[in-house]
Amino acid sequence: MLDTIQMDLRSTDDQVLSVYIDVEDNSLSRKWLSALNQLLLNQNHLEKNYCWLGWADSDRDPEYICTQINRSIHAVNSADLGYVINDFFTPANTMSAEYRLDHAHLNQLHRYFEDLQGVSGAMSPYYTAADDTTRWHIRQLNLLCHELESLVLSIRKLKTAPEWQRPSQLMCWLAAPRFELTVEDYDLFGIETINRSLGGVYVGVNKAVGKHHWEVFSDEGQDSRVGELVTSTLKSQTQAAGDFDIEWANDPGAFPWQILALKEFRAWLVANNFDPEDKNLTIGHPKVAQIDLVRSFGTTDYQKIWTQLSQHQDVLRISTSMTQATYEYRWSDPDYDLQQIRKLK
Secondary structure: OOEEEEEEEEOOOOOEEEEEEEEOOOHHHHHHHHHHHHHHHOOOOEOHHHOEEOOOOOOOOHHHHHHHHHHHHHHHHOOOOOOOOOOOOOHHHHEOOOOOEOHHHHHHHHHHHHHHHEEOOEEOHHHHHOOHHHHHHHHHHHHHHHHHHHHHHHHHHHHHOHHHOOOEEEEOEOOOOOEEOOHHHHHHOOHHHHOOOOOEEEEOOOHHHOOOHHHHHHHHOOOOOHHHOOOOOOOOOOEEOOOEEEEOOOOOOOOHHHHHHHHHHHHHHHHOOOOOOOHHHOOOOOEEEEEOHHHHHOOOOHHHHHHHHHOOOOEEEEEOOOOEEEOOOOOOOOOHHHHHHHHHO
């Protein structure tokens, strides 16, 4: 281990649950831990409006998320950028009564974001011309799209297969400095790393690369072809940051249906002229740490862990052996978007 990180989670009545993260010793985790310490030292803003994804009982329900999408669309259309979105999102036109997503509609939302922001190293002229407030709303189109996808999947699983809900925790900071991945870091990627362990901590996917290969396959199916898809970017990840994801769902890797899905994914990659064994595609999730479940929750039972987490979904403090940062604000603050926009300046 390189370090043990303590993450204090706060309930609505200010009770604190401490979660302990054991950092593994590998090439990527060393870079990542250094970047995380810098984020804490610099007091970067933690994005609490994009933190707890796939929790079926979230206060950020489909109606709320669609309202926020439409709010950001209105802001973009009012910004006189020369780009107009003629679209409106409701739970009824984004999912069925059985909570199955309309992937075509969500892909179109993601395409609006890609058009407006561009990709890492090639920002769009719309984004360059936008003011801070409009840039914030452009980014929300991407974040809200992913949040809605995760939420609807977990709501459906809650009704059909509760043990396979997909709750996770995304720890993203505004203006997080990036570092370059090196050759040895790519060894931590690969198709097998699509399966994530309960309490596993992973370096976050660089959100500037658009959807990655597994997302496209899962959304579009094994007969899809990349050239025919709405999503415009499908790039390898070359950078990372101190951001990280925590997997709170159960690991599906040993189950026949997941084994079959990964076999079909390999075939899809070949059909789309990708080499399934090429680690440079950066498929999957590179692991850098693991939650000590027993120390944190007193159990390894996922249901008991979920119960504790569902009551403590506000990150109050993060402490490493080097430094710490405290985050008193909440995503439900009336001026929360203004807090973020000020930080973006």
